Amino acid sequence: MPSKAVGTGTFFAILIFYLMEAFRQLNFAYGSQIMAEVLTLSGQVVFGAIIIFASIVARFVAHAIERNNDQGTRVAAPLVRIAIIILGTAIGLRFMGLADDIINLAFGLLLGAIAVAFALAFGLGGRDAAGTAVRRMLDGAKSSDGPAVTGARGEETMAGSLNRPQSGSFEDRNDVRDVVDTPRF
Structure with missing residues (x-):
């Protein structure tokens, strides 16, 4: 149930706020700092999960493209849906702070593979x-x-x-008059 998940998340957020303030009142700075970090990280994870969940909009975009009933839409709709899901997942994981290097490497390899595929298709086919x-x-x-x-x-x-053919000397070319007429300082 979504309401139960939201209620549990709110309970844990209130608990972390409570512990952070309790540590601050007890002058236990280290504990307060740990709770602040936990709150920051959990907020990033929740917001990243929301971004990943929002990539479900890809289904609606694909259906809107398919409604056109053209020949190209049969190919474009699944590609757009997959691209939105991959991009939404990558943005969500990046916002969470998980696997930054892996995401950069994956996108670099993906773009490189697409470039090589186009080069081969143009060169061979x-x-x-x-x-x-x-x-x-x-x-x-x-x-x-x-x-x-x-x-x-x-x-x-x-x-x-x-x-x-041009000779190697500068004076044999036509642009020598531009340099000769230029005043020197």
């Missing part, structure tokens, strides 16, 4: 899509940079500033 995307970028840059030159495989490459 989307080789043709990547080729057309690069070709479009090169065509757009080619029209604004200079004449095109046919490469070894028959593709067009840019013959602009990227492929222009």
